Amino acid sequence: QLGSAAANRAGERLLAAAAIPLERDAPAHALADLACTGSLAPAWLAAAGLPVDPGSGRVRTASSLEVVGRPGLFACGDCGLIDGQPRPPSGVWAVRAAPVLAANLKRSIDSPSRPLRPWRPQPFALQLLGDGGWHPAGPRALALFGPLAIGPHRWLWHWKQAIDQVFMERFTVLQPMGSRGKTEPMPCRGCAAKLSAAPLQAALGRLGAVAVPADDAAVVARLDDGALLLQSVDGFPALVDDPWLNARLTTLHACSDLWACGAPVESAQALVTLPAAAAAVQEELLVQTLAGVCSVLEPQGAVLLGGHTLEGRDGAGLSLALTVNGRVAPAQFWRKGPLQPGDVLLLSRPLGSGVLFAAAMAAAADPAWIEQALAVLQQSQAPLLPLLARHGCRACTDVTGFGLLGHLGEMIAASPAVRVALDWAAVPALPGALELLAAGVASSLAPANAAALALLEGVVQLAGPGPDGPEAAHRALLIDPQTCGPLLAALPAANAAAALQELRAAGFGAAALIGRVLA
Incomplete structure (x- = not known):
């Protein structure tokens, strides 16, 4: 069932040429080495309460690609089906829907009162199907267009290759993330997001009365047993998308200030900035972030004392900062110097x-x-x-x-x-x-x-x-x-x-x- 009688006949010729037997009217439960099932939309679309086509499960839309009865929600490609203008789930229609989708998304945001742009998809799409290259003459292709079927021929294969190559070349040179067409790269995250040394030193120099410790962690107090209580703070915008992994990396990074002074970490507090999102999403981000923090603290016998949470505004994403505390005997306190010759x-x-x-x-x-x-x-x-x-x-x-x-x-x-x-x-x-x-x-x-x-x-x-x-x-x-x-x-x-x-x-x-x- 390849879409037309001509396509079916071409398929039978290819099967016969490859010595693959074709069995007609097979019993309903007959075994098969290859099952061609077609495509169905994922079940969650219907489970979410969206209007779907009973046969395919695809979301029903108007010609504007807006979901029926759901203003501001759009569907296209393999998951969408235009009421009154059904098309097979094919990449041809999916790609050509993109400009209409982009225009209507923009209109729905910038000018909600402006009518959405309708899309009238072409009735047929050209399909060029390679035959796998098994033929002695080399790879060939079959062309299907509506009721027509041509080939397979070598020249159709070369045509297919030319079209595919031009399309794929558009993706071979990717723009740097966030470059927005500019020559400068997007500012890095992780510890590379810290302020550079020059403005940092200049600002501290202008606050000459503020004591800034030269070591990686500050000595907060000398305890009754003679041990030094140390504290440090560190953090940065999320380096990776996984909130658990990001929190683990940030916590390890913050702990290293104390480790560089010879002090094990005993406790920490966390400052978590979450992106603006639904409450359930923020809850999950916070759970994963704190779990990542604890994955570093618990093996050290350290505890998370608490902290503070913020919601990022103006598009701010996830970020994490920690204060870490520990103690060390004065004889074991490593400073940055002095280095000794030898x-x-x-x-x-x-x-x-x-x-x-x-x-x-x-x-x-x-x-x-x-x-x-x-x-x-x-x-x-x-x-x-x-x-x-x-x-x-x-x-x-x-x-x-x-x-x-x-x-x-x-x-x-x-x-x-x-x-x-x-x-x-x-x-x-x-x-x-x-x-x-x-x-x-x-x-x-x-x-x-x-x-x-x-x-x-x-x-x-x-x-x-x-x-x-x-x-x-x-x-x-x-x-x-x-x-x-x-x-x-x-x-x-x-x-x-x-x-x-x-x-x-x-x-x-x-x-x-x-x-x-x-x-």
Whole structure:
């Protein structure tokens, strides 16, 4: 039942030529190797109370594509059926309905009193069907148009290929997400959404009386037992669409400030901004977000004390920020410095999350790269605290939005009369990061981070293989902003190799020794 007598005859000829027997008037329950069932609309359309065609389940609409009896709701393509002008569920009609649908959506929003544009679909659609290429002469195609059937012929196959190729080429070059036709990329999310260093430092400089701690977490109080109570705050707009995963990443990122100071996390509070939506949607987003937060806190024995919720306005999406609290003995409190000549710098895991997620927003990242990056970023670095302590960690920081060079610069600033020999070739990169950087892809925060490259003219000396130094991609990796970035720890040289071996055995297989502190 291919739509016309001519199409049926062509189908029988093709079956006979392929030596496939055709059985007529088969019993109702006869077994079949291939069942051609046609298409039905999904059951939820009728279950939702929409007016549907009894035979196909497709939503009934007026010629404007507006659902019958439901002003402002539209249906087209395989799920819609125009009353009085039924058409088969075919891509031809679905594609041609698009301009009418776009015009009427706009009219219903901008000018509700204006009549909607009617659509009169053509009665027939051309179908070019390839025969699978089994014929000795090569692939052919059959043309069906209303009561007509032509072929199969080779020239119809070439025609089909030309039409399909032109259509698909329209999708081969995708516009960067949010580019809106402009040359600048969409601002990145995650930790790359933080304010760049220059305006941050300028604002703090104008508030000279405000004490800002130089370490990753602030000392709030000294407790009766002598322990230091530490606190930090961090957060950003959602990096990924999955609210649970986004919350897990944000919480791991916030906890790393305390981990960089040698303190386990004991408690946290959350500030959740939810997009404007139906109450049930907001409830589900909040449940998933808080569950993601708890997935990080509970394995540490930490508790979520509470927090605050907001509804985002003016199109604001999901975002999450957390304050995290912990305590540490004064002797175990790691500051950013001072670094000691002879120390070795250990990086706990690879860099490159900034450029990878910037590329994902521009549809330029291999999905496997993003999956591999997310697997790394989801790994808690809490187990590193006792390990680094055993090997005599002297100073530590976490590499986040300002990139490796920016945060290394903060360690050097807290360390008078030292410089660092940085082995650029030893700095590990997430899969795909160097390829993207070499192609010119960069996070929107990277240009501001480039100010840290000035360190390479003084206190940071690049060392590594080759007389010409690092290529542009390796230099760009040093300023790439990181979400859930690695810890950068200074250890006595005598302990560094054993610490590295233990880190790798603990599941941080890409950990590396990347530099030495010099007088």
